Amino acid sequence: MRFIMLAIREGHGSAAPAGASSVDAAAKMMGYNKSLQKAGVLLALDGLLPPSTGVRISYMDGKPTVTHGPFAESKEVIGGYWIIQVRSLEEAIEWAKRAPASNNEVIEVRQIHEMSGFPEDAQKAAEGLEQLTR
Numbered sequence: 001m002r003f004i005m006l007a008i009r010e011g012h013g014s015a016a017p018a019g020a021s022s023v024d025a026a027a028k029m030m031g032y033n034k035s036l037q038k039a040g041v042l043l044a045l046d047g048l049l050p051p052s053t054g055v056r057i058s059y060m061d062g063k064p065t066v067t068h069g070p071f072a073e074s075k076e077v078i079g080g081y082w083i084i085q086v087r088s089l090e091e092a093i094e095w096a097k098r099a100p101a102s103n104n105e106v107i108e109v110r111q112i113h114e115m116s117g118f119p120e121d122a123q124k125a126a127e128g129l130e131q132l133t134r
Contacts, residue, residue, distance in 0.1 A: 006081050008045075008077065008108055010075060033038055044082070092109050115130070
């Protein structure tokens with residue numbers, strides 16, 4: 001089973017674009033990332049720049065509207081993610097509990113919806129999806 005672990009940080013919504021982690025925090029995170037890799041469960045990971053550097057595309061009546069950040073203050077913002085492959089939700093939770101999170105940080109764990117979980121007609125309509133992401 002694949003899971004995404006979302007690092008949700010309070011205050012990241014108003015962070016400056018060049019905001020960087022401390023050397024100590026970066027070293028702890030790198031150690032955690034290496035433990036995921038060594039265990040063979042890590043599929044992907046990335047940190048995200050704050051929303052002040054992003055854009056949002058909203059839709060009304062099929063028409064897109066682009067809004068550049070910064071956005072209205074958000075209390076919680078995704079600061080990064082890991083995608084892991086493990087045997088169960090419980091195992092994913094155990095990995096998330098090991099993350100070197102600081103006060104007011106949250107790790108949200110969500111299972112990735114596999115194509116095999118969709119009805120057969122939806123699977124047929126989505127044929128070739130796997131090749132798009134490889």
